[in-house]
Amino acid sequence: MEKFSAPLLRKTALTADVYQFDFGWGEKPVDFKAGQFFMMEVVDEAGKVNRSYSVSSTPSYKEGFSLCVKLLPDGRGSKLLRDLPIGGTANFMAAFGHFVLVDSPKDMLMISTGTGLAPFISMVPAVFERGFAGKVTLIFGVRHEEDLFYVDQLREWEKAHANFKAIVTLSQPTDSWTGEKGRVTDHLGNFDPQAVQVYICGNGDMVKTVKTLMDEKGVPKLDIHLEQFTTL
Ligand SMILES: Cc1cc2nc3c(=O)[nH]c(=O)nc-3n(C[C@H](O)[C@H](O)[C@H](O)COP(=O)(O)OP(=O)(O)OC[C@H]3O[C@@H](n4cnc5c(N)ncnc54)[C@H](O)[C@@H]3O)c2cc1C
Incomplete structure (x- = not known):
C-alpha cells in the first residue's frame, strides 16, 4: 500500500452532481489493477x-x-473534492480491492448503477487490451436521462469492438426517452450461467438483488x- 499526494489537473461536470476528477501522479505512478479503488484522506473539523x-x-x-x-x-469527501482547486492536492492511499478482472475465457456481464459505472470505465479498455475474444455486455442504469454520463464513450466502444454491447436503461424515463427502460435487472437477458463471469457494482441494494438473482440462476x-x- 502506498500513500501519496496527487494534484488535481481537471474537474469535469458529467451531470449536475457527478464529476470526473483527473489527478496527476504525485512523485511517481502507483500500481493498480483495473477495477480497484483508492482511499482519499479527508481531514475536517469532525476529524479524519x-x-x-x-x-x-x-x-x-x-x-x-x-x-x-x-x-x-x-x-465529507464530497466537500473536499467540491472545494479542491485545480492544482490543489489530495492525499490518497492505494490500491485496494478484489473487484478485478479474472483470467477466464467466459463471456462477461457487467452490471452497474450510477457511479457504479466508474470501475467499468477502467475495466472495459483493460479487457480490450487483453485481446479478450468473448462477449462483453455492460448494463448501466440510472433513474433519469439527466443522470446519464459516459454514454458516448460506451457507444464508441461498441463501434470499435464487435464483442462489446452496452445496455443503457432508465428506471424513471420521460415519454421522450426512446432507449431502454426499467431496472438493470430487467435487462439481464438469457445466458448460460456456467459460461459467464458476472461483475456487479453500485449501491448496496442493487448489488445484493443482482447477486441473489445470479445465485438463483x-x-x-x-x-x-x-x-x-x-x-x-
Ligand atoms: C469500494 C468503494 C468504492 C467506491 N467508489 C465510489 C466511486 O467511484 N464514486 C462515488 O461517487 N462513490 C464511491 N464510493 C462511495 C464513497 O466512498 C462515499 O461513501 C460517498 O462518495 C459519500 O462520501 P461523502 O464523504 O461525500 O459523504 P458522507 O460524509 O459519507 O455522507 C453521505 C451522505 O450522508 C449525509 N450524512 C452525513 N452524516 C449524516 C448524519 N449524521 N445524518 C444524516 N445524514 C448524514 C451527507 O449529507 C451525505 O449526503 C465507493 C465506496 C466504496 C466502499
Whole structure:
C-alpha cells in the first residue's frame, strides 16, 4: 500500500452532481489493477476519515488517474473534492480491492448503477487490451436521462469492438426517452450461467438483488464479483 499526494489537473461536470476528477501522479505512478479503488484522506473539523473511490481510468494511462464521483450535499469527501482547486492536492492511499478482472475465457456481464459505472470505465479498455475474444455486455442504469454520463464513450466502444454491447436503461424515463427502460435487472437477458463471469457494482441494494438473482440462476459463486458502494 502506498500513500501519496496527487494534484488535481481537471474537474469535469458529467451531470449536475457527478464529476470526473483527473489527478496527476504525485512523485511517481502507483500500481493498480483495473477495477480497484483508492482511499482519499479527508481531514475536517469532525476529524479524519477515509473515503473510497474506484479508479475510472486504465492502469495503462500513465499521466495520472481519474475518479468519477457523485458529490453529495454535506458529504465529507464530497466537500473536499467540491472545494479542491485545480492544482490543489489530495492525499490518497492505494490500491485496494478484489473487484478485478479474472483470467477466464467466459463471456462477461457487467452490471452497474450510477457511479457504479466508474470501475467499468477502467475495466472495459483493460479487457480490450487483453485481446479478450468473448462477449462483453455492460448494463448501466440510472433513474433519469439527466443522470446519464459516459454514454458516448460506451457507444464508441461498441463501434470499435464487435464483442462489446452496452445496455443503457432508465428506471424513471420521460415519454421522450426512446432507449431502454426499467431496472438493470430487467435487462439481464438469457445466458448460460456456467459460461459467464458476472461483475456487479453500485449501491448496496442493487448489488445484493443482482447477486441473489445470479445465485438463483446458478452462476457459480466464484464467477460473481461484487463492489458495493456505501454512502455512510
Ligand atoms: C469500494 C468503494 C468504492 C467506491 N467508489 C465510489 C466511486 O467511484 N464514486 C462515488 O461517487 N462513490 C464511491 N464510493 C462511495 C464513497 O466512498 C462515499 O461513501 C460517498 O462518495 C459519500 O462520501 P461523502 O464523504 O461525500 O459523504 P458522507 O460524509 O459519507 O455522507 C453521505 C451522505 O450522508 C449525509 N450524512 C452525513 N452524516 C449524516 C448524519 N449524521 N445524518 C444524516 N445524514 C448524514 C451527507 O449529507 C451525505 O449526503 C465507493 C465506496 C466504496 C466502499
